[in-house]
Amino acid sequence: MSAAAIPVEQIKTITMSIYRFDPSLDKKPYMQDLVIAIPTDKDIMVLDALHLAKEQEPSLSYRRSCREGVCGSDGMNINGKNGLACVTPLSEVLKRGKITLRPMPGLPVVRDLIVDMKQFFDQLEKVKPYLITKSDNPDIERIQTPEDREELDGLYECILCGCCSTSCPSFWWNPDKFLGPAALLQSWRFIADTRDEATEERLDDLEDAFSLYRCHGIMNCVSVCPKGLNPTEAISNIRNKLLTREKN
Amino acid sequence: MLVNEIINARDLPVMEFDGIIVGGGGAGMRASLQLAESGLNTAVISKVFPTRSHTVSAQGGITCAIQSDDPDDDWRWHMFDTVKGSDYIGDQEAIEYMCSEGPKAVFELEHMGLPFSRTEEGRIYQRPFGGQSKDYGKGGQATRTCAAADRTGHSLLHTLYQANLKAGTNFLNEWFAVDLVLNTDNAVVGVIAFKIETGEIYYIKSKATVLATGGAGRIYSSTTNALINSGDGIGMALRAGMPVQDIEMWQFHPTGIHGAGTLVTEGCRGEGGYLLNKDGERFMERYAPNTKDLASRDVVARSMALEILEGRGCGPNADHIFLRLDHLGPEVVHKRLPGITELSKTFAGVDPAVQPIPVVPTCHYMMGGIPTNINGQVISVDNGKDKIVDGLYAAGEVACVSVHGGNRLGGNSLLDLVVFGRAAGLYIEESMKQGVEMKNASYDDIDKALTRLNKLNASTEGEQVAVLKNKMQQNMQNNFGVFRRGDLMEKGIEELAQTRGEVDSMFLKDKSATFNTARIEALEMQNLFEVAEATAITANERKESRGAHARDDHPERDDDNWLKHSIYYSETKEVSKRDVNYRPKTVQAFQPMVRSY
Numbered sequence: 001m002s003a004a005a006i007p008v009e010q011i012k013t014i015t016m017s018i019y020r021f022d023p024s025l026d027k028k029p030y031m032q033d034l035v036i037a038i039p040t041d042k043d044i045m046v047l048d049a050l051h052l053a054k055e056q057e058p059s060l061s062y063r064r065s066c067r068e069g070v071c072g073s074d075g076m077n078i079n080g081k082n083g084l085a086c087v088t089p090l091s092e093v094l095k096r097g098k099i100t101l102r103p104m105p106g107l108p109v110v111r112d113l114i115v116d117m118k119q120f121f122d123q124l125e126k127v128k129p130y131l132i133t134k135s136d137n138p139d140i141e142r143i144q145t146p147e148d149r150e151e152l153d154g155l156y157e158c159i160l161c162g163c164c165s166t167s168c169p170s171f172w173w174n175p176d177k178f179l180g181p182a183a184l185l186q187s188w189r190f191i192a193d194t195r196d197e198a199t200e201e202r203l204d205d206l207e208d209a210f211s212l213y214r215c216h217g218i219m220n221c222v223s224v225c226p227k228g229l230n231p232t233e234a235i236s237n238i239r240n241k242l243l244t245r246e247k248n
Numbered sequence: 249m250l251v252n253e254i255i256n257a258r259d260l261p262v263m264e265f266d267g268i269i270v271g272g273g274g275a276g277m278r279a280s281l282q283l284a285e286s287g288l289n290t291a292v293i294s295k296v297f298p299t300r301s302h303t304v305s306a307q308g309g310i311t312c313a314i315q316s317d318d319p320d321d322d323w324r325w326h327m328f329d330t331v332k333g334s335d336y337i338g339d340q341e342a343i344e345y346m347c348s349e350g351p352k353a354v355f356e357l358e359h360m361g362l363p364f365s366r367t368e369e370g371r372i373y374q375r376p377f378g379g380q381s382k383d384y385g386k387g388g389q390a391t392r393t394c395a396a397a398d399r400t401g402h403s404l405l406h407t408l409y410q411a412n413l414k415a416g417t418n419f420l421n422e423w424f425a426v427d428l429v430l431n432t433d434n435a436v437v438g439v440i441a442f443k444i445e446t447g448e449i450y451y452i453k454s455k456a457t458v459l460a461t462g463g464a465g466r467i468y469s470s471t472t473n474a475l476i477n478s479g480d481g482i483g484m485a486l487r488a489g490m491p492v493q494d495i496e497m498w499q500f501h502p503t504g505i506h507g508a509g510t511l512v513t514e515g516c517r518g519e520g521g522y523l524l525n526k527d528g529e530r531f532m533e534r535y536a537p538n539t540k541d542l543a544s545r546d547v548v549a550r551s552m553a554l555e556i557l558e559g560r561g562c563g564p565n566a567d568h569i570f571l572r573l574d575h576l577g578p579e580v581v582h583k584r585l586p587g588i589t590e591l592s593k594t595f596a597g598v599d600p601a602v603q604p605i606p607v608v609p610t611c612h613y614m615m616g617g618i619p620t621n622i623n624g625q626v627i628s629v630d631n632g633k634d635k636i637v638d639g640l641y642a643a644g645e646v647a648c649v650s651v652h653g654g655n656r657l658g659g660n661s662l663l664d665l666v667v668f669g670r671a672a673g674l675y676i677e678e679s680m681k682q683g684v685e686m687k688n689a690s691y692d693d694i695d696k697a698l699t700r701l702n703k704l705n706a707s708t709e710g711e712q713v714a715v716l717k718n719k720m721q722q723n724m725q726n727n728f729g730v731f732r733r734g735d736l737m738e739k740g741i742e743e744l745a746q747t748r749g750e751v752d753s754m755f756l757k758d759k760s761a762t763f764n765t766a767r768i769e770a771l772e773m774q775n776l777f778e779v780a781e782a783t784a785i786t787a788n789e790r791k792e793s794r795g796a797h798a799r800d801d802h803p804e805r806d807d808d809n810w811l812k813h814s815i816y817y818s819e820t821k822e823v824s825k826r827d828v829n830y831r832p833k834t835v836q837a838f839q840p841m842v843r844s845y
Contacts, residue, residue, distance in 0.1 A: 140371075
C-alpha cells in the first residue's frame with residue numbers, strides 16, 4: 001500500500017514511536033516519532049503501518065517476509081509485548097493514536113528493529129532439532145497412527161520467530177546456558193514423536209542445572225506466542241519424563 | 249570490503265565452494281542436502297533465514313501417487329493429469345520423471361521427519377485436489393495430495409532445514425546474491441554476494457551454482473506471494489544473457505483472501521468446500537459440470553472473474569466470491585484446515601466454520617522461468633538449438649523444466665521443488681565424482697557483475713523504489729491479469745519501456761552498510777522489473793489462449809502455431825519458440841486434446 005493511494009477524506013494520522021539505531025551513525029539508540037497517515041475505512045496490520053513509515057523514512061529497518069504470520073520474520077516488541085507485526089491489527093494496539101515499537105528484548109540490536117538471533121539459533125541447534133532414527137528406513141513411509149501423530153500438534157507449528165525466548169527472564173539472564181522456550185518446545189517435539197529413536201540421549205543432554213531447569217514457569221512464552229503454542233507445558237512434559245525415566 | 253563503497257574486483261575477497269545454492273527454500277535446501285550428504289563443500293546463500301522462505305506458505309499438500317488413499321493409484325495417471333493441466337506445453341520427459349520419482353522423494357521427506365497427517369492405517373493422509381483423476385481422466389476424482397494438515401509447506405521447509413543441520417550444510421543466512429559471475433567462455437563461476445548484517449561483500453566462487461530463488465509474484469499488486477518474492481534468480485539470469493521460458497504464464501489462484509491477498513488452500517475445496525456467487529449459486533457447476541469446484545485452477549479463476557465481471561460478485565462492491573466451508577462441520581474445518589481458520593479470522597474477520605470466506609483470484613505462481621533439463625542444468629537457445637550453460641543450474645519455481653506448462657496443478661509445486669532440487673543435487677554429485685575443475689574469472693568478468701551495485705552506490709538523484717514498484721505493480725495488475733487483450737498489453741509495454749530508464753538509474757538515498765533494507769529493496773526492484781518486462785512482452789507475443797494465458801482477442805488455443813514454449817532474451821527483447829518435449833521414456837506421449845473439466 002502506498003500513502004499516495006489513500007483518498008484524502010479517508011486519512012487519519014497516528015504517531016509511531018520507533019526504536020532507532022544504526023551503529024555506523026548513532027552513538028546510542030533513540031526513539032523516533034513518525035507521524036503517518038493511515039486509512040480510516042479499514043483496519044491495517046502493524047506491518048502495513050511500518051511500510052508506510054518506511055516510505056517516509058527509507059532508512060528504517062525491520063525484517064519481513066510472508067506478511068501472514070507463518071514465516072516468523074517480524075517478531076518485535078509492540079507496546080511492551082512481543083508479537084508479529086504482520087498479524088497484529090493496528091486497532092488492537094493503538095493507544096490514544098500512538099504505538100511504540102522496539103526490537104525484541106534480550107538480544108543484541110543490529111539495527112533499528114532488527115536483533116541478532118545468533119544466540120537463539122545456537123540454543124535451538126543444541127537440542128538436535130531433527131529426527132534421529134537408528135532402524136532402517138522402510139521402502140515406503142514409516143507407519144504412525146493418527147493418535148501418535150496428534151502428539152505433535154501444538155509443537156510442529158513453531159515458526160522460530162523468537163517472541164517467546166526473548167520475553168523470558170530466564171533466557172535474558174542465561175541466554176548461553178538456558179536453552180529457552182523455543183528450543184525446548186522443539187526438543188519435546190522430537191521426544192514426543194513416536195518415530196524418533198533418541199529419547200534417552202535427548203534427555204541426557206538436558207540433565208544439567210541450566211539447560212531446562214532454569215525455567216521458572218513464568219509463562220511469558222505462552223502469553224506472547226503468536227501461534228498459540230505452549231512451551232511451558234512442553235518443558236513440564238520433559239521434566240516429568242526426566243523424573244520418571246528408569247535409569248539403566 | 250563493504251557493500252557501500254565503489255567496489256573493484258581487484259580488492260574483492262574470495263570464498264570458494266564446490267557448490268553454492270542461491271535460495272534457502274524447498275528446492276534450494278533439497279539440493280544442498282544432497283550435496284552436503286555427499287561430502288561436497290556446499291553453501292546455501294539465503295537472503296532470509298531459510299525457514300522464512302516462501303515455501304513456508306504452501307498449505308494444501310504435495311501431490312504424488314504414493315498409493316495411500318488408493319492402492320491402485322498410478323503415477324501415469326498423475327502424469328496424464330499434469331500434461332492436461334499444462335494445456336499440453338509441459339515437457340513430457342520432465343513430467344514423467346517428476347511423477348515416477350515423486351514417491352521416492354516424498355518417502356524420503358517422511359523419513360527425515362516431516363509430520364504428515366495420517367490415515368487410520370497410519371499411512372500418509374491424502375486429499376483430493378483440482379485437476380486430479382483416476383484412469384487417465386476416465387475414473388473420476390482422485391485423492392492424491394499428501395498433506396500435513398494445511399501446513400504442508402511449513403512442515404516441509406522446517407524438515408528440510410532440520411535435515412540440512414544434521415548434514416552439516418554451510419548456511420550463509422541473510423546474505424544477498426547480487427549477480428552471476430560469467431567468464432569469457434560463458435561458464436558461470438559463482439556469484440557476487442554480501443552479508444546483509446555487516447555489508448561485507450565477496451566473490452563467492454564455485455564449480456556449480458544452483459539458482460533456487462523462487463518466484464516473483466510481487467510484480468503484481470495483488471498476490472499471495474511473500475514480500476521477498478522478487479524474482480532475484482530471473483533477474484540474475486537475464487542480465488547474464490540467459491533466456492526465460494513461458495514467462496507469460498502466471499497462475500492466478502482462485503482463492504486469495506479479498507483485500508489481503510493471502511492464500512486459502514485449494515484443499516478447502518478438496519475437503520468439500522465450494523464457491524458461491526451473490527445469488528448463492530454454485531456457479532462452477534455451469535463452467536465445469538464434471539469436476540465443478542475442483543476443475544483446474546486457470547478454469548476456476550476465469551469462471552470467478554467472469555461472475556464478478558457480469559455483476560454476480562458478492563459484497564457491497566460486488567467484487568468478490570464466497571468460499572463456503574461451514575457445512576463441513578467445525579471438526580473437519582478445525583482439524584484439517586487449522587491454518588485457514590487462523591488466516592480467515594485474522595485477514596477477513598470470519599470464522600470459516602460459521603461464515604463463508606470472501607475470496608478473489610490472486611496472482612500466485614510463475615509457471616515460466618529459466619529453462620533447464622531434468623538434471624537442473626540451465627539451457628540457452630542458440631539458433632534454435634538447445635545448449636547447456638556450463639556451471640549453472642536452476643530448480644523450483646525459478647526454473648522451467650517444464651512440468652507446469654501453461655497451468656500448474658495444485659500440489660505439484662512442492663513436488664516439483666523436492667524432485668528437481670534433488671535431481672540437480674544428484675547430477676552435481678555425480679559430475680563432481682567424475683571430476684569438475686574450478687574455473688576462473690578475470691577481474692573484468694567480476695567487475696561486470698558489480699556494475700549494478702556500483703551504479704546504485706554512486707546514485708545522487710533519481711526516482712524512489714516505492715514509487716517505481718507501485719507503478720509497475722498497477723500496470724501488471726491492470727494489463728496482464730486473468731484476462732488479457734492486445735491493445736491493453738501494448739499500452740502496458742509502452743509504460744514499462746518508459747519506466748525502464750528510471751529503474752536502471754534509481755536513487756538509493758540510504759547508503760549505509762549495516763542491514764540496509766533500502767539497498768535490498770532497490771536491488772529486488774530491478775529484478776522484479778526484469779520479470780515484469782519479460783512477462784509483458786512475451787504475453788503480447790503469444791497470440792492464443794492457453795492455460796493461464798487467456799486473451800479476449802485470441803480466445804482459442806492455436807496448436808498449429810503455439811504448441812511451443814516461448815523463449816525470451818532481455819538483451820534483444822525478442823521472443824522465439826522452442827519445441828515442447830513429447831518424448832517420455834517409458835510411456836506413450838499424451839497428445840493434445842480438447843481440455844474440458
